[in-house]
Amino acid sequence: MSQSQPTLQIEDLKTHFLTKAGDVKAVDGISFNVNKGEVLGLVGESGCGKSVTGFSIMGLIDHPGKIVGGRIIFNGTDLVGLAETEMRKIRGRKIALIFQDPMMTLNPVLRIDTQMIEAIQAHENVSRKVARLRARDALGQVGIPSPDERLRAYPHQFSGGMRQRVAIAIALLNKPDLIIADEPTTALDVTIQAQILYEAQKLCRDTGTAMIWITHDLTVVAGLADRICVMYAGRIVEKGGIDEVLDDPFHPYTYGLIGSVPSRNKRGSPLYQIPGMTPSLLKLGSGCAFRERCSRADEACKNMPQATKPKPGREVRCFHPHLETS
């Protein structure tokens, strides 16, 4: 891997939602890099701030939300505070987003071709005809049979898997440098999920596009990602190479997460169980957010642990990481 600058570099990003009930610190100081051609897995439980991270990068935070700190350096430019017109040029062209629910992301009342062509014409001054040809090619690329006819269809005429492929095709249209995939297979069957994963993998390999794959499903990340970031309550608690983290988790949360995935060798026996439930992001104290559920927590955890690098390429935020097992 070359030593060139990473495609995306996030430094201490903070995105808060200033609601009436108080500040929701959905993303609270996260940093990570994504390199060219790399798949970064971003995992964590529901509500931990994965999607907000993705939207922060795109500059699409919903109303009470605001980036309150940090930098998002994409190809050398800081996206935080970039003018809306500049940001629009990056969205969809340099960075593409794929959503979780394929039923909801395509506008039900517009034809597929309209939705694809507008994505091209938003960035390039090309004729409809040319744009249409490109749209057709993109559909073919994601394995949709007879793309010419399918262009004229409406989203509801597609099955869930097909729709997700259309979404991927749209993401591909402008050959972006980075794709943010926000749980794109969560709503799909295993067999369809496998097809989507196959397309995604092929894509990164063929085009060298970098990808952030957001999911709560460790097993998916295991097969797809090169590196992994584990999020908990708005912070990244652990990151590192996929094999290292999964085989040898440092953070008690990662440890528990991996333990709670049913798998062959644990059949019939009780799964590892993280007690309690995800805390409300509104009422986070100053200390480690996981301490209420953590078996290793002690007085020290009432303070916020800083990221440490117990091993090269690994990073963990914990006072009592599972270092002894390694």
Next chain:
Amino acid sequence: MIVAQNPSPPILELRGISKRFLKELDFAGRMAERLGADIHEELVHAVDNVSLKIQQGQVVGLAGESGCGKSTLGRIVAGILDPSEGQVFYRGQDVALMPAAQAQATALKIQMIFQDPFASLNPRMRVQDIIGEAPVVHGIISRKEREDYLDEIMLSCGLDPSYKRRYPHQFSGGQRQRIGIARALAVKPEFIVCDESVAALDVSIQAQILNLFIELREKFNLTYLFISHDLGVIEHISDHIAIMYLGRIVESAPSEALFENPNHPYTDALLREVPRLENRHAEFAPIRGEVPSPLAPPAGCHFHPRCPRAFDPCAKSAPQLVTLGGERQSACFLNDISMSKNG
């Protein structure tokens, strides 16, 4: 001796169960059809001639892709839907032929736990009513015993009894699912149908609920029909697994045997696609195509258009589910060939 060889009947047996959903045409529709409009009655074979035996204390997993009829089958078992054809036997007795009182008792013996922790609890009832309504109505407990009984049930489902005056929305997803379980347990069931009961939960919560299922099974001597499309979960909890494809069971075997050595090409493909923690940097090799519409399933073996090993007879007739030794059953013509080769 003879008695010992003839064990008690399975707690639940399905024989030739089919369920068809028919969207009939009204008068105008029929007229239009006569006039040559492109309108037809739509017939969905949601469940097609399914037979299955479940022994007391077993956990039977039912897996398959979306729309293959898992939930429909589960509902038939739970008595929410009536089968179009076939019989359901509970402890050897045909449910349809039971006298009313017994039928009701049986209905209570078979309970169901649902997928959506939000939709499966009545948002306008307090937890105590959700759990306590049916036992009081059916005279399982008296009104006076209710409080104690509630505490007991809630505790065994890992719920704090002091929450019983709350409404469902005041609970997290995992807790809601526990309330659903408590509701089912409150009528003292013997058999529980779990329809995707953990699909909507986060992994950590999912583990809690799965553990609870395993715990309760031992504590109350329950039998589960565990429906899920997540083979990892199925594998974890089930003793025996049935794989469905487009309304039919294509393979049914003890879990170990099934995962070790899948017989049906569909099972095989499915298992290979299950993402696992151990598979890093996987090469994904998906089955092409998607589940066909149940409105117009392919002739013969429903799987043949997607099957890498399909051959002539597959398109012509549907293979029967045959016993392949032990408790394994499979419905594939390839077995005929291998058997004839062997034999």
Next chain:
Amino acid sequence: MIAFLIRRLTQSGLVLLVMSLLVFIGVFAIGNPVDILINPDADQEEIERAIKALGLDKPMWEQYWIFLVNALQGDLGRSFVFNIPALQLIWQRMPATLELAGFAMFLSIFLGIPLGMIAGLKPDSWVGRTIMSGSILGFSLPTFWVGLMMILLFAVYLGWLPASGRGETVDVFGVPVSFLTLNGLSHILLPAINLALFKLSLTIRLARAGTREAMLMDYVKFARAKGLSNARVIMVHVFKNIMIPVVTVLGLELGNVIAFSVVTETIFSWPGMGKLIIDSINVLDRPVIVAYLLMTVSMFIVINLVVDIIYSMLDPRVRLGDMKS
């Protein structure tokens, strides 16, 4: 499509039949129009002669039967009062009402949708709040009261616009319309606004709710993630989606506009069908009442049909064949 049409036609036929019967019985129950129509000076012999002349001496069922047989041949009877075919009378008045209703609809759509969208995009701004407060007022004010106030203000105190009547008309394809001349326009403005007020508020609310809902949808976010400009997102993605409820509801409301013109026409002396029906009810001119109701119902049926077809065009998920009613 064919099934849909067959379903509609049978249903409509039934509705018309039932309705004509009900109205017939109803009007029969109210009384005998001759008592009102006849000059008070007339003696009993004259009254009887008139009853006979109008065919009112026959038993009701026979009258209804005669009516039905004639109706099937397109003859809905003659007005007792005007002695011209009831249908012709309604045809004469219909363009005025349709013009008024159409103009009102035009106002409510072309003002309502943009206002509603603005309110939906900025629900918490003062603009949004003002629009919404206005729409609540428009929603609440009884039409007749507003009409009176408008006459009082614009016609009497300010003297800007005429208080009543239709003004100059120009024939377009033989149909007189008034919005093409300045004088005609000035006449139609007040009644049209009056009639439009309720629908305008309704449109604003529909558009606002639709916009708010659409803005929360993933597809809007996805569209923005594609790098589309705000204008395109709103004008295409949001707009097309809110058009679905707006068109359906407004289409159905067109019927109501036509019906409510009864009130507006009474206040503004607009020479349309609404005034005709009130007058006809007042003098029990049964053929006109029945014909009017049959006509309006037929009009509703046609409107509903068109609305459903537009609906199925706007929303590709909908198949006409599946629609029940």
Next chain:
Amino acid sequence: MKIETGFEQEISDPLGKKEISPLRRFISDFCESKVAVVGLSIICVIILIAIFAPLLSVQDPYDLAQLDIMDGRLPPGEVSGTGITFWLGSDDQGRDMLSGIFYGLRTSLGVGAMSAFIALIIGSSLGLTAAYFGGRIDSLIMRIVDIQLSFPAVLVALVLLAILGKGVDKIIIALVAVQWAYYARTVRGTALVERRKEYMEAARCLALSHSRLVFRHLLPNCMPPLIVVVTVQVAHAIALEATLSFLGIGLPVTEPSLGLLIANGFEYMLSGRYWISFFPGIALLLTIVSINLVGDQLRDVLNPRLQS
């Protein structure tokens, strides 16, 4: 996917000690909008006025013996022959406008609420029946609903009242006739959705009786949209009654509702005797606007799609 806001989490935090019933939560949501709260207060005041009208009024405006035509059309503040001060003036029959408005509110609200209530009972029973049993019963009821809805309310009421004649009971019948279908449609719509929800299946699994299913499980969950429809329809009914009174059919003249008071005073508008029509008009406006304000906020609060 449900986006959880911090706000909701706080309330629903199961670990927290706070216990908030749906009612409390609903009230707090409702109070978010100041305008709606003002609207609600106005409605409460109006209802109180309506209930206690006989105590608040200096005169029984419905008792002809208490009216004297010689006190007719006195401007606001004048004193009648019998020494009563007409703070808002009097109408042509010598009716104290303030008392008239109090009683008129009583009649208008009564007619609106009563018709909405009866229509609610009829409509929702039919709607529930249609949704729960489905099939032919459903088609039959819904076809009738469609037909009813395809007639504009004013026309139906107009024709009906022309046939029925005058009276509070008659106008209630007419209003019920034009309103029931809205309830039936609403209830059926929600009931169809709710019926398919898993909690209904669970209840069936528990072998509960049909009536328990319908009335304890299904009906309460159909209430939110119904409540919205009720508020809107009460407002509509009041406005429609006023319109019909204005057109000269509906209520008896000696017991005027707000609409009739307005209609009576309308002809005096141009001549400067504004008070006969103006004050009841304001009362009517306040009533309808505040009901609608409340209904609006209810719609927002009860609409699951807009709820965070």
Next chain:
Amino acid sequence: QTLKIGLKSEPSSMDPHYHNLTPNNMMALYVFDRLILQDEKQNLKPGLAVSWNNVDELTWEFKLRSGVKWHDGSDFSADDVAFTIGRAPNVPNSPSSLGRYIKQIKSVEIIDPLTIRLKTEKPFPLMPTYMSTFGIVSKKTGTGASTEDYNSGKAMNGTGPFKFVEFVPGDRIVYKRNDNYWGEKPNWSDVIVKPLSNNSARVAALLAGVVDMIDFVPTSDIEILKKNDKVSISQTVSNRVIYMHIDTARDKSPFVTDVNGNPMDKNPLKDLRVRKAMSMAINRKGIVEKVMEGVAIPAGQLLPDGFFAISPNLKVEPYNPEGAKALLKEAGWGDGFGLTIQGPNNRYVNDAKIVQAIAQMLTRVGIKSKVDTMPKNVFFPRGSKLEFSFMLVGWGAGSGEPSSPLGALLHTYDKSQGFGSSNRGRFSNADLDAKLEQALATVDREKHKNLLIEATEIGINNLGIIPLHFQVNTWAVRKGLVYNARTDEQTLAMGVKPAP
């Protein structure tokens, strides 16, 4: 110069013989002259007939005006009159024909083109009056013409002061001046008549200058219009008496109850003393002042002063509630009884309000009264079916003399002779019947008049009806114009002149 008129009631047709209704008859006057015309006080004056007299008791001779031309230029002659007399009673589908005014004519005899004789079976003193009620149409254009032909203008060929231009129902009727008119030529080259049925809208239209003249100015607006310097008002008492009709015939009357509202077997209204007490209880001046805002005249008989055959002996009943109570007591109703008063709410000026006011007054003397007003379409049929006990009605004597109300309201109900057709109280008095019938057979003007006065006195003194007031009709015109207000409520462009 154009005159725009806003009318309360629109004619239902242009056909002068289709519908015997004031708006129709009045609009017909614009185009079609009559043999005899009525001036604004309803006195007869020559129209197409210059003179008329009795050849004998049973024969009337009319001398026709010479040199009169139809609008199409052809000459007017006796043929046209004969044709009209043949057509008027026989218009197909007429809801109310003019036959009533013609059926006494047994035969028509044309003496020469300008002389015509009408023969009757019995002496018929009202012949000239009746001949002033319908327009004469041209035989040439009228032959075979249907009502539609009149509406479309095809058959609108008259001799009147205006020529017909167009009729747009609900919107306008347009005329232009007949420059060859035999009589006084109107001041207006064009007349546009607009129906504006809503009272306020009509006033607003005048104030906004949309029309130059309106009729039936609502009483409530008269004051302000009088003060407005852009308009002026003209008023006159009308031939319409507003009265209460009483169920004097039945022993059990549907809306009479005892004090507590329970049905009663006795009908106090049969007792003249009770009726007298009711009449005394009514404050007519109060009604006129407060309800009618002064725009009416208290009534003591069937027609106001100045009309033919007015009784000098009948006076307006003074308001006397104490006397009324005493009288009620005397009649045995000292505790009062219950009564529902019915009335229309869209027929007469302030009709519903008058009913309420009367209910107030009766309640005050112990007759507990309720009010039930209804649209005229419901009221009249029910009234004619004798469903009421005490009701408010009005009667306009189109003929301008009392035989019309006497015959219709107070004569014993007699279907065969056509008497009592509107006698909704079924009052019956043999004396009155005899006097009236005799009057109607007496051609001698003075005798005829005295008989009518006697009949009127019998009817009023027996309180077959309780007269309340005579309506005063009000027109408002733009400043600069004057209108010669008419007792017959008609609004004629011919009567509108620039102010001197």
